[in-house]
Amino acid sequence: MGAIRQFGALLDRLGDGLSAVARFVLLAILVLINVEVAGRYLLGFSTLIADEYGGYMFTWVLMFGFLHAHRHGHFLRVSILRLRLGTRGRHVLDAISAAIGVILAAIAGYGAWQTFSVSWAFGSTSAFASETPLVIPQVALPLGIGLLFLSFLEELLRHAVLAAAPEPSP
Numbered sequence: 001m002g003a004i005r006q007f008g009a010l011l012d013r014l015g016d017g018l019s020a021v022a023r024f025v026l027l028a029i030l031v032l033i034n035v036e037v038a039g040r041y042l043l044g045f046s047t048l049i050a051d052e053y054g055g056y057m058f059t060w061v062l063m064f065g066f067l068h069a070h071r072h073g074h075f076l077r078v079s080i081l082r083l084r085l086g087t088r089g090r091h092v093l094d095a096i097s098a099a100i101g102v103i104l105a106a107i108a109g110y111g112a113w114q115t116f117s118v119s120w121a122f123g124s125t126s127a128f129a130s131e132t133p134l135v136i137p138q139v140a141l142p143l144g145i146g147l148l149f150l151s152f153l154e155e156l157l158r159h160a161v162l163a164a165a166p167e168p169s170p
Contacts (some may be wrong), residue, residue: 001161008071008154014066014147024063029057050130056137063144070151091163098159101152109149112141 024066036050068125069075082093119134 001158004154004161008158011147011151011154012071015151018064018147019068022061022068025061025064026056029054029061030055040087040109048129052130052132054128056132063140064149066144067147070148070155071137071138085103087168088163095156095159095163098152098156102149103157105145105149105152109142109145112138112145112146116142 009044032047032050036047039045039047055128077170085093116135116138119138124134
């Protein structure tokens with residue numbers, strides 16, 4: 001159980017760090033959009049990249065936020081059944097939920113990796129004026145979903161061990 005806790009603590013620190021980066025990226029989005037608006041309406045020019053890069057940065061914020069949200073229990077949870085169970089039952093239900101998360105994250109991660117791989121193999125660029133290599137915004141997807149996969153896996157292992165542990169005697 002000690003290795004699982006250490007792995008969880010590492011994921012917690014990584015999630016908190018990525019959350020801090022996400023806040024910085026949100027600030028950058030704010031600045032970029034305001035420069036675009038002020039440029040268009042006050043000075044008559046456009047950055048030509050505000051919409052495109054705002055979308056890319058939003059994707060990064062979302063992917064950075066997944067790990068933090070999961071580690072801090074901010075994903076949607078329906079608790080009506082869970083609250084009626086004992087300690088062992090909660091751990092079993094949490095392990096099952098985490099197993100479903102592992103499977104779904106694996107499927108999403110595979111799709112994200114395939115998308116990234118195709119862009120890498122063909123050197124795909126955006127259709128916008130910047131012609132940004134698409135691997136730059138797309139790398140956020142397999143990274144973010146991969147970290148979410150690891151977080152669900154840690155949760156699965158932790159709850160499986162706790163569910164299998166003997167009940168403390170009164």
